[in-house]
Amino acid sequence: MLIRLVHAIGASFDEILAPSVNPDDDEVTDRIKQLITQCSRRDQELILGLIDKMLDVKEEKQ
Known part of the structure; x- marks a missing residue:
């Protein structure tokens, strides 16, 4: 059930558990x-x- 819920909201287990x-x-x-x-x-x-x-281009400009 938890797996389905996490997938349904588009989250990762890391986001939910920690x-x-x-x-x-x-x-x-x-x-x-x-x-x-x-x-x-x-x-x-x-x-x-x-x-x-x-990000590469941004870094090059700096």
């Missing part, structure tokens, strides 16, 4: 977490690649 208090979490982060679970594995990998590239 939630972290992160002051930077906001609506955008929560929305991204919610939406990413609806994407295919391939789409998730593409999004991850995009984020990695964005």
Whole structure:
């Protein structure tokens, strides 16, 4: 039952069993977490690649 509930809300067991208090979490982060679970594995990998590239470019500019 717990497994189904965790999957239904799009969370991980880590989030449920040991939630972290992160002051930077906001609506955008929560929305991204919610939406990413609806994407295919391939789409998730593409999004991850995009984020990695964005951070690389940001780091290069600094």
